[in-house]
Amino acid sequence: MISEKTISRLTNYQSLLRQQQTQGTSHIFSHQLADLARVTPAQVRRDLMVIGYSGNPRTGYHVGDLQESLMQFFAFSTGIPTVLVGVGSLGRALLSYFMTGRSNIRILAAFDSDPMKTGRSISGCRVYPMTRLRETIADLTVTCGLITVPGSEAQKVVDALITGGIHGFVNFAPVRLKVPPTVFVENLDVTSSIEKAAFFARSYSLKTQEEQAHE
Amino acid sequence: MISEKTISRLTNYQSLLRQQQTQGTSHIFSHQLADLARVTPAQVRRDLMVIGYSGNPRTGYHVGDLQESLMQFFAFSTGIPTVLVGVGSLGRALLSYFMTGRSNIRILAAFDSDPMKTGRSISGCRVYPMTRLRETIADLTVTCGLITVPGSEAQKVVDALITGGIHGFVNFAPVRLKVPPTVFVENLDVTSSIEKAAFFARSYSLKTQEEQAHE
DNA sequence: CTCTAGCTGTGAAATTTGTCACAGCGTGAA
């Protein structure tokens, strides 16, 4: 079994390699990639073991080939098909980001329960009423659902999407979803992350002050 | 030393307890809190060890007292003071979420380099030009910076904020920031999270199909 | 009061995750 952390790092390598390729880098060593990703060289080599790509001593990894291997490993050469549920301010922000920018994320449809928001397009993405969720996703081959509804709605939304055959979610609502073990949820709780950052900020800040006092 | 994961869970417990209290729950057992947080009861008890609050066999944890202890541990009874840099679509979404909604996050000021966006208020938060970043944060006691600028700008923005004495960041830009060891960065890379969810979605989906085929 | 059921707090074990260190290999130099 392959761990979440490894996957996170691999996606990171992927985006770093994309960057490097645009800068014309053809080969890269584990320690260079490690510097970019802020991890250790050993970690990079370990991670790359799992995708089965082999580098070359003396020349390192071939950027293009490695990217190819990563693409194949993730198997999303045509982009990742997603739907977004909840066209509030965060939902709109994501639509504007992913519909305009180029990344391999494709938002195929958006949903909202508010009739004021449905029936039109936002950032080029069609917004459907929640009532048509089931039938609409049946027509699409969607890999991942983006949940940007209020916390109180989140559970019923994922339940519906799971029934529609979706096995992966990114949940922006500040609640823990209840899902069967065949479904993956990545929680992106902004409030929680800020609290975490604030906690360590304070502890680092105090430590710094102490050290200065000792001088 | 206390781990990031523990802190994340503790902030989660905090928000769950808030919820429970509004529902009139006065006491809670480790297994109940564990169910809500989707962790094991042992994990809950371990985590609560670090904040020094003791429950009571037979009655469990007193919700109010535990909340009090958590507040004290995090020491943010007056809210977490933050600034936001980058008033793009994501920045605006965060402003609208945190300026209106009730949470203990306080965005004291926003900054942007685009003169079209500065000098006015968005969702009740004043937007200053980037040039005034240094002087403005000197007047405020800010714990945490929210980075919602494009990736290409992110590094110089955090450098400036670090000079201004900020030790904690939540970074929404898809780059890894270079910071001294006295500074904490929490990366919230939406693209990376979607890719991760998509990867596991596919692997779970395949596994499910296999199992159905075996029947 | 005494007893008991069922919880908490916590050493110790298990598991997961990351690092070390080195054998082996391929490239470029001579």
Next chain:
DNA sequence: TTCACGCTGTGACAAATTTCACAGCTAGAG
């Protein structure tokens, strides 16, 4: 062609994190 340098791939080790399992305690029953 041969040699040596320096990188990769990986077994073995170390650290971090989670789970187990049980002693000890306390509220409530009798």
